Amino acid sequence: MKIAILSDIHSNIDALEAVAKDAKEWGACQWLVAGDIVGYGAAPSECIDLLKNLGASSIAGNHDWGVIEKTSIDYFNFAARQAVLWTREQLGPSARSYLESLPLTLTFEDIDLAHANFTQPEGWDYVFTITRAAQELSAFKSRIGVIGHSHVPFIVKASSEGGWPEQIMGERVVWDEHSRFLVNAGSVGQPRDGDPRACYLRVDCSSREIAFRRVTYDVAEAQRRISQAGLPSSLAERLPLGR
Numbered sequence: 001m002k003i004a005i006l007s008d009i010h011s012n013i014d015a016l017e018a019v020a021k022d023a024k025e026w027g028a029c030q031w032l033v034a035g036d037i038v039g040y041g042a043a044p045s046e047c048i049d050l051l052k053n054l055g056a057s058s059i060a061g062n063h064d065w066g067v068i069e070k071t072s073i074d075y076f077n078f079a080a081r082q083a084v085l086w087t088r089e090q091l092g093p094s095a096r097s098y099l100e101s102l103p104l105t106l107t108f109e110d111i112d113l114a115h116a117n118f119t120q121p122e123g124w125d126y127v128f129t130i131t132r133a134a135q136e137l138s139a140f141k142s143r144i145g146v147i148g149h150s151h152v153p154f155i156v157k158a159s160s161e162g163g164w165p166e167q168i169m170g171e172r173v174v175w176d177e178h179s180r181f182l183v184n185a186g187s188v189g190q191p192r193d194g195d196p197r198a199c200y201l202r203v204d205c206s207s208r209e210i211a212f213r214r215v216t217y218d219v220a221e222a223q224r225r226i227s228q229a230g231l232p233s234s235l236a237e238r239l240p241l242g243r
């Protein structure tokens with residue numbers, strides 16, 4: 001089974017369409033989404049519709065919950081808050097009820113999903129250190145735990161034979177029966193690791209491989225939508241920088 005895992009799409013339909021095409025060509029038959037479908041970008045309803053058409057199983061991120069007022073946006077920066085307020089005005093009842101239906105965590109096969117972390121998903125704290133990653137590896141049960149939120153991809157590997165978890169340097173890893181992983185899937189719609197290409201995660205259960213995939217998309221068109229919507233220009237300017 002080939003599973004495509006997407007995170008932090010952030011209303012960027014141009015990036016999402018490119019990723020969906022690429023993953024279909026790869027042979028993806030299952031679609032998982034680790035939250036933040038909306039926010040920042042200018043096509044929230046289009047992204048929700050495409051995920052529905054793919055039959056994706058999604059969880060909620062802080063921006064999704066911010067839009068439906070299930071979490072506070074007081075700590076959001078100016079541009080993020082403006083985008084949440086704008087998104088509230090755009091969504092119809094069915095898109096809104098889709099966001100309301102999203103759970104905070106889900107399990108599919110041997111994969112667990114949480115947007116920010118597994119220890120306290122509704123607190124939205126980031127996982128940036130190996131110490132935090134080690135705590136997270138004890139907080140989910142499946143072989144692979146996938147998060148998003150920081151928009152920076154990483155893979156941390158733990159072994160049942162003991163020892164401290166290690167960060168994998170490289171874009172792919174193959175598992176054996178002793179290994180478990182915490183993976184940040186990166187961001188489809190607003191990467192922040194210096195690479196502006198859309199990022200998603202491929203999990204291939206037959207070859208036991210976990211791999212990041214980067215996809216070029218029409219950044220200029222995504223920027224045009226943001227400026228036409230009247231959203232803060234910083235949200236468009238950061239896209240070609242991958243920051």
Ligand SMILES: [Fe+2]
Nearest residue numbers: 008036061149
């Ligand atoms: Fe995000």
